Amino acid sequence: MSYQIELRHFTYFLAVAEELHFRKAAERLFISQPGLSRQIKQMEDIIGARLFIRNKRNVELTAAGVYLKKEIDYIFNHIDFTIKQTGLIDKGIEGEIRIGFLGSAIQSVIPKLLVQVDKEFPKIQFSLEEMSNYDQVAALLKDQLDIGFVRLARVPEGFRMKTVETDTFSLVVPNDHVLNKDNFRSVAQVSSAHFILFSSDYSSLYYNTIMSICEDKGFTPIVSHKSVHAQTIFKLVENGLGVAIIPTSLQHGFDLNVKFLEIPNIPQKAVLSVIWKEDNRNPALEKLKKFL
Amino acid sequence: MSYQIELRHFTYFLAVAEELHFRKAAERLFISQPGLSRQIKQMEDIIGARLFIRNKRNVELTAAGVYLKKEIDYIFNHIDFTIKQTGLIDKGIEGEIRIGFLGSAIQSVIPKLLVQVDKEFPKIQFSLEEMSNYDQVAALLKDQLDIGFVRLARVPEGFRMKTVETDTFSLVVPNDHVLNKDNFRSVAQVSSAHFILFSSDYSSLYYNTIMSICEDKGFTPIVSHKSVHAQTIFKLVENGLGVAIIPTSLQHGFDLNVKFLEIPNIPQKAVLSVIWKEDNRNPALEKLKKFL
DNA sequence: CTATCTGATAACTCATAGTTATTAATCATT
């Protein structure tokens, strides 16, 4: 008699694939180790493929197991989303779009987009989460996000990308700094200052762009602090810990005690892009795309 | 105590959604009707949405149910394919690409492609199925096919399309016909003949193109027979039942008793395209795309 | 107003997921 595969098998498989340890995986699942072992074995029988190599001390995934893990990750997220979506349709809300974004996108682009979509499709709901570039890509791959607002030069296979905003850069200095709109000519004027930048792992494109702005003007900036939040950077600048180079649009939306001096005569732009996966099956996303 | 959703629920849901009748669905599933009713109810509780409207004599899907059915169709096909693929990877075959095609594509394009891919990726298997344009699109939508070779002008949302071959058209006449390579100038010379064409539901683009070729030359063809197979069309021509207009490349690969006369001075081309869905998750397809 | 459909309810039983107890193999440590 042959059994049928069930989502239970997938849940158990994922736990073992992540822990690579039957006892620990069983603990996490709140079941006993022999029970787990038997279910995994049954699963291998049903699928007709060996998924783990167990050599009595180590557990590792086979090539087939690696492939299956990636797909099951996707399948679970897709089922979760489908079920949630079904509930929303039942309640007449009709759809949810999961949006990830860099902090800097929430100032102008996102509110504008949400207002537009809400006007034409009032039944579409949004869930918003601030995330780094890297986390957004990972979440999109797992079907945990529908679109992301990122600053990236390249994007993996299977993704679509569209520029939504190109912004100039501004030098951010304390209010009492000697430089002002009239005497500011070039970033070379602060070549010896300490710089406070966004962390490179939060947005490596941003980091490299700032570096190239300075190098074009003939100096390498001394980076004293890094942060992932604009608010923090502004506070540090305000307290005289250094200067910063920030997309100009970020001067709105904060209660600031710093000066923004737009940097003239540079080719670099702060490019904000929307990204999404080609294989996204969220019907609500189709409606949103028109506004991008 | 709350239960967990399982694939069993999905199977049962699909049966009821298709039969729209609990007893018949239960029969099809080889279980009893009360058992099925209870599982569906449980499923509605877990999801938190009413999926069927039962008014004691009729069963119909709710809006949420309609959405869920579509997604579950997709999920099942995706799981089936994933499991099959996992088995193949386990056996070192490493992947299968499911190809649909119009009969006319098998003469040159497909064999050439398969030879190329097989040379570089000998572990990739193919499954080939001759299908109409329409069926290919439907199969691609359900994740039952990876790519299709079609003759279509447009393709639905979510598809990618690439031209792989543009062919001239030839007039096909019996061997003993008065026209030959030397005296054939224009299709207008057979304006009063009976025409045998591919069925318009097999390929409406082809059908319309043939019509426009004739109309450009000032006549409307008398269509006496339609067929979906080139072989049949050739047999009918051979037996004097009419003439045909066929992509020139189809003169190879058949044991013919008919003449192909390439039609000169017309702008129309027989365009063969490859189509696939953007959301295709088959890793082997990525490798194949390079050769298109 | 029966006869005959429908799906839902109630109480049962039985298959199998999950249990405990144990074994066999693999290391690490002395």
Added chain:
DNA sequence: AATGATTAATAACTATGAGTTATCAGATAG
């Protein structure tokens, strides 16, 4: 080498809940 501490697999048992049979209550048709 011997011991102790790991690992996952095996064997026999238990109990949860899927699926059963029997029945009911509402809907429609003749």
